[in-house]
Each structure stands twice: as structure tokens, then as C-alpha cells.
Amino acid sequence: MKLVSLALDSVDSLHSGCTTHFSILLLKSLAGRVRLADLPLLVRLNPGVPWKTRGNGAVVLRLLYDGELGELLDVAYNLALEYSGGKRDVGVVIYKGEPWGVERLRWIYIRALTSIVTLDVATSTLDKLGGLHAGGRGVIGATASLAALGPGDDFTFELLAYRDPSLWGSERCVDRLKALHIESMLPPCTFYNVDVLTGEFISSPGGSDPVLAGFRGNCLTQLFEYSKVLCEKPHFWALFRTNQHTDAHLVELDELAPYNTGYVEAVVDGEPEVVEGSHVVVRASAKLGDVDLVFYRETGPLNRVARMLMPGDRVRALGSLRPYKPRGVSVIAVEKLWVLEVARRIVEVNPRCPRCSARLKSAGLGKGFKCEKCGYEASGLSKIRVEMGRRLTPGVYVTSRLKHLTAPPGRRRLEGLKPPLNLDVGDVLFSEAHPEPPRALRDLELSMGEPGLHSLSTI
Numbered sequence: 001m002k003l004v005s006l007a008l009d010s011v012d013s014l015h016s017g018c019t020t021h022f023s024i025l026l027l028k029s030l031a032g033r034v035r036l037a038d039l040p041l042l043v044r045l046n047p048g049v050p051w052k053t054r055g056n057g058a059v060v061l062r063l064l065y066d067g068e069l070g071e072l073l074d075v076a077y078n079l080a081l082e083y084s085g086g087k088r089d090v091g092v093v094i095y096k097g098e099p100w101g102v103e104r105l106r107w108i109y110i111r112a113l114t115s116i117v118t119l120d121v122a123t124s125t126l127d128k129l130g131g132l133h134a135g136g137r138g139v140i141g142a143t144a145s146l147a148a149l150g151p152g153d154d155f156t157f158e159l160l161a162y163r164d165p166s167l168w169g170s171e172r173c174v175d176r177l178k179a180l181h182i183e184s185m186l187p188p189c190t191f192y193n194v195d196v197l198t199g200e201f202i203s204s205p206g207g208s209d210p211v212l213a214g215f216r217g218n219c220l221t222q223l224f225e226y227s228k229v230l231c232e233k234p235h236f237w238a239l240f241r242t243n244q245h246t247d248a249h250l251v252e253l254d255e256l257a258p259y260n261t262g263y264v265e266a267v268v269d270g271e272p273e274v275v276e277g278s279h280v281v282v283r284a285s286a287k288l289g290d291v292d293l294v295f296y297r298e299t300g301p302l303n304r305v306a307r308m309l310m311p312g313d314r315v316r317a318l319g320s321l322r323p324y325k326p327r328g329v330s331v332i333a334v335e336k337l338w339v340l341e342v343a344r345r346i347v348e349v350n351p352r353c354p355r356c357s358a359r360l361k362s363a364g365l366g367k368g369f370k371c372e373k374c375g376y377e378a379s380g381l382s383k384i385r386v387e388m389g390r391r392l393t394p395g396v397y398v399t400s401r402l403k404h405l406t407a408p409p410g411r412r413r414l415e416g417l418k419p420p421l422n423l424d425v426g427d428v429l430f431s432e433a434h435p436e437p438p439r440a441l442r443d444l445e446l447s448m449g450e451p452g453l454h455s456l457s458t459i
């Protein structure tokens, strides 16, 4: 069978639905006619883009398929329109071959992670390469995600549980104590399921989202343990491979343009300023020019670290450019900070009195010092330079609520999965309340070698 990538984006409506949910319904409907060359791929793109759908995530199904490509496009597009209530934004793209090896598609992927890709660029590229497309703005994300998660790319897993449509909008039943228990029992290969600072369960979205919960980690079969925290029976489960939490967007910024995402290396120029709302702004000079690094209150620990920065500190800041310049320079909303080098903090203090050892007072400019305690006057003494300790130490700092793409500090890179695989649709979709990982996934995990443990000390 031939390798065919079917990519989807913006298949949702304002009130409910999401592209991942739709992709699995589509996969179910194709089950008898395809096999899978990979797990369903969940591809997150530039978090700085303002007109993204929630989370800016596209899905790629890498199919082994022998049928007609135009027919596959029609089936997927018509179902997508039906699912989203006729939304014109939906995007469906089909490409035959190995898209990760096509330079132009790789370029669009990196560009869509870090900047903005126009619909024009996406469709003209597909036309040139023989790819098929249908729909509106979603074609951008779908095209961009085609070349993601190639054999050399880092990745993680997410096991997603979806709700029965009759329950959409109602409160989710999650056993939070059990979640804490399971979190504490699992090896350090899962992340972002429980807030490590507050103990809060963060795997469930709110509101009318069809997602019941999504469990994330480097390890694969162990994620299934989390199914025990749900007291609501999912409609079905699906296992995705994803670029989430891999720092895929950690690319050096080449332009300080609004909505671009990436990192700058910079030297702190000014004292941190706490502005209204408890946000912190730090002026820094980078290769591309002066920037204001902003650490929003919501970034929690990162906001607190920013308050400890001082002039001369050398940092790498990962984040997205904001569209405004309230203080005349570009603003980067920081989501991850590497403190590369802390400046020495030297303060000058008055010397002590040689007679009674009280701290001397200045007698006025150029007039030396005098002792207020014993009246001693000294003209030949000068200020003493003292090095103060810094509370801030070099290291990596993140928010407590990681953005989708941000890697937790200490996470180990995953490699060793070599598509095309040959999986049954039933190997990645489950309908039980508490599914067991199927044989094919256990074999897959074994073939990847060591489970992706990360170092506990740095989390």
C-alpha cells in the first residue's frame, strides 16, 4: 500500500468540536480501507498567532492506502464540513510520499512554528508538489503539519479521552485524589497532567470541548494508567504522537516581527519593572536590537524569576512577539527562560570607623567621612566595594502551566521511532473505560529502547 498523509486543521466550530476529535471520527470511518503508517500525529504550530483556533493544533493521519486520492479528499472534506456546520475555514490536505523529506514542506513547517505562512504559499506549494487541498484558512495549518514529526524529530505522546456527545458542556467527572496518587506512582516519564506546584489536575479542558482529558508523556504504555482517574466513561480514546513539549519552536528569531515565535539571546539592560497587573518587564539588548521581555503574572514562577534579574545578566528568552511597542521597542512575551550567566552584584559601602568601628557617614561630596558615634573625621578613606550574593542562579525556568510546545526542563529527547509503521486502526483507538495498551504499542515501545525518563531534579 502507498504512504499517504491526510492533514486536517480548523475542523471545529466556535462552540464545540476540535480537529483531533474529528480526525478520529474520520479514521473510524476509514477503518476498513486503510492501515496506519504512524500513530495519529498532533502537530502544534506557532502559539503567537492571534487568529489560531484553540491551541493551534493540526492533525496528520499517515495512512497506508491504495484507493484514489481525489476520492479520499472528497470524503474527508465533506465530513469535515458536516462536522463543523459548514465552516469555511476547514482545511484538508493530501500528500503522497514522504513529506518530511521534501525541503519545501520542511521549510513551511518550521515557518509555521515560528512565523506566519499565508494561504497563497501553502496552496501554491501543494500545487507544485502534486498535493491535494480543499477548504479555507485551515489549509495553511494542514500543509504546514505535513512534514512534521519525521524520523529524526523529537516527539511525545498524548492519550486523549473524548466525551459522549450527550455530555458535552456538562461537568467532567475526574477523581483528583486518584490522579495525585497515580502521578506519584509513575516513573518520571509523564508531564503536565498534574500541576506539580499546586497538585491541581490539569489534564482536562473546560466547557463544551469534546475532550474529556488528555494525558501527556514521554512514555507510551504507562500513560494508560491515567485512565483510572476518570469516573466518566469516555466515548472513545485515541493515542497521538505529537511535537508537544519538545521545544520544536526553539529557533533563533531572525526578525522582530509581530507574532513571530522563537528565542533571542540578550543581555539585561535595566532593572526589572513591575507594571500594573503584576506583570514584569525587563529591557534587554539582543543581536536584533533592544527588546522588552515581558513576563506575565500568569507565568507564575517565571514572573518571580524575572524580578531577580539585573543589568548584565545574560539570558536566552523563548517567546512570541507582541504586536505593540508601548515603550518604543519590540515586546517578547516570554514562556521559557535560560539564565546563562548572572552578573556580579557589587555595591559600594562606606568604610567603618577606625576608632569605634561604627559605619562612617559621608561628610559631603569630596569631604571624606565622619563618625556620628564618636566624632572621628577621616579624609583619606574611600568607599569599599563589596560583592553581594545573587539569589538567581543559572538554569532553565518555565511557567507552571506549560504552553503546548514548551519542553519541561530535564525532559529527555525521544528518538528511535522509524515510520512507516504498519498499525491497525484498532491499535490506536480504544472504546473501553480503562483500556490496556495493545500488543502493537508494547512492541513499539520496546523497539524504541529505554523509556524516556527525565531527570527528576530539574523538573
Ligand SMILES: [Zn+2]
Residues within 6 Å of the ligand: 353, 354, 355, 356, 357, 358, 371, 372, 373, 374, 375, 376
Ligand atoms: Zn567612631
